[in-house]
Amino acid sequence: MLYIKITIVILIYATILVGENMDSDNSNKPSLARRRFLAQALSGGAIAGGLALTGRAGASVALSGGEAGQPGTSGLLDVVIIGAGLAGLTAARDLQKAGCESFKVVEARDRVGGRTYNHDLGNGVISEAGGQWIGPGQTAIADLARQLNVGTFDQYYQGKSTYFARGARYAEEVSGGGASIDHRLAKKLNDLARTVPHEAPWKAPNAAQLDQLTMADWILQQGITLSNTDKIGLNASTSLTFGTPPAGVGLLHYLSWINTANCDVESLERIEDGAQESRIAGGSQILSIKMAEALGDKLSLSCPVRKIVDWDKDIVEVHTDQGIIRTRQVIVALNPALCNQIHFSPALPQGRAELQKRWPAHAPMRKTVHVYPRPFWREKGLNGQVAPTDGPLIWSYDNSPPDGSVGVIAAFTRPGQLSHDPAEAQRVLSDIYARALGEEAHHPTQFHDYDWGKVDPWSLSCIHPIPPRFWTQWGQYLRPPAGRLIWSGTETADIWAGAMDGAVRSGQQAALTALQALNQTRRSL
Structure with a gap:
């Protein structure tokens, strides 16, 4: 309108x-x-x-x-x-x-x-240090891209995601890519989100009650036993979307975000037909x-x-x-x-x-980039997504160009748990990738690190963890x-x-x- x-x-x-x-x-x-x-x-x-x-x-x-x-x-x-x-x-x-x-x-x-920034990797290849994805329902930015003659292409997600929990590694293919979420929990969240207007969550009829709880509080009340994959996925996705795990984000705010996505929390977490579906050609x-x-x-x-x-x-x-x-x-x-x-x-x-x-304003976020001669993990049936339960890495993903001419692993990291010395940061993350994706991960040709809390005084917080x-x-x-x-x-x-x-x-x-x-x-x- x-x-x-x-x-x-x-x-x-x-x-x-x-x-x-x-x-x-x-x-x-x-x-x-x-x-x-x-x-x-x-x-x-x-x-x-x-x-x-x-x-x-x-x-x-x-x-x-x-x-x-x-x-x-x-x-x-x-x-x-x-x-x-x-x-x-x-x-x-x-x-x-x-x-x-x-x-x-x-x-x-x-x-x-602003909070979009391109790493120029050479030969026309870009990796985004800030916001980068668009998906269904995000018509304003899609229209803008078309008007500016800027194209889009699909985010790569085919293959298995790799998880680390208590030292154990396991790989699993998640339908539609992205984070996994328990269907029973998703239905309850979607039903509740229908009562919370995205444009003014404070006007929801039950706003006072919902706004007393964190997302974690509410999940505990549901009595649903989540799988390890769902726990890891929920923690990672909430941390990436709001800059805090479920215990730090208000339930009312989380529900308003689901309402924005047509009351479909699974579409927020998916890549296929979801909020991470497409990237912008040339970087955002x-x-x-x-x-x-x-x-x-x-x-x-x-x-x-x-x-x-x-x-x-x-x-x-x-x-x-x-x-x-x-x-x-x-x-x-x-x-x-x-x-x-x-x-x-x-x-x-x-x-x-x-x-x-x-x-x-305490969620500045930090993204890193490892560049390889080719996306070697694809040859092993892996999609480049790595999600440990602890440590400096929150979540990595395949950020290669559409033609796969080079391999790019981008990652969200925890600023306080990763050294700001470039060589040390590269080594620590390369070790994690090697365990998840293979020995080739020890040999990147480029490494880039962008900590939004340190590059300048004009960002403060990339996302807003509303309590x-x-x-x-x-x-x-x-x-x-x-x-x-x-x-x-x-x-x-x-x-x-x-x-x-x-x-x-x-x-x-x-x-x-x-x-x-x-x-x-x-x-x-």
Whole structure:
């Protein structure tokens, strides 16, 4: 529905532009009538909320120490977007598609992509250090990839997964790939998830009761004896999705995530027809790179925001390391915890401030990559997935290119249990892979390590392990704008929050909200 709204806005704006061009020919009298009709329609309808133009094209950036002027505005912009990840860049793209050119994107890092990042392994081969998968129902990011002429390909999963438990090794083929989950447990979770709206779990009729429990608490109450494979799979999948084992994630939050996936927890854990089904050709960061290329000088890198002043007034000042930008609206496309690094004057409303302060930011995640001359494990009927019950490795998987020209094993690891010395980290993981996949694993040609908690101060937490009692107390403050501040980022999405798809959806919603607010301001002048 959001995509349709934005598309309608763009079509209306395009129609107006066509009409203006036709009006240059005085013989075309009907176009003038059409323009007047559209102007009247836009001025009063809800659809017009998306078309919030100031009547200026090519607005220049207003930085202190040398402002570039614009007619009647002294460098005033319509929108400043903080963050050049998928959310922020999608918002910028949608503003441009709607005809708004009076905006600026500022990014603290020296690159775009946010929590997506590509390791270039050479010869066009990429391994993703951050978010990488898309699956059924994640239509926003799939549509974006198509629009950017970026393809996808299937995640490899054929063969047996390898498990280590109490020193013992065993291999088993899991239907559909991914983690195994007990069918009895899955049915109970799915039934319960139908009562928890993914866009607002705190509004579930039994939210207060559910939000008292962790996922582990609830599982114990069910009296179901799980197999070792299910225990390992459940622990690994929860750790990867939420950054904590079942004992650390709130049941209400977990159920809302299942509700997002059409109340099918098994689809969240599967590769085939599941949330890990496909990878993006060229690596997930390519989407942000392509969107950034279209922005030109509307994007500033290495430009952290330190302070936002007068967010409750008509004109807001955004203080960055490259100067002060004056704007009418601000899209804050950041993890809520990162918002704490910005000083807000005046202080934010108490509810929003407390949500940011209490937002769980202790799941930075760490991914490693071993590269081999070929995916040798496939020859042995193995799929590259290794899941021990303890130790530094959480889960590894085959991240080779679609043609299998080289073998790539990527892995999620426990930051505190793996040395940050590259040689030692490579050796420890190679030993585990050798036990699971064969002696060839001792001889990688490349090793890469990306610890999101250490690479820069602009990530803090890749995913959000929401604990019990968080949503029922603070959830209502997540999305509502504060003055001229529009909150964005995957955490604010009303579907697939936490995934790349959620980031794209949140950027679309933020752009629409900004355009509606600007249009309302324009009508009041």
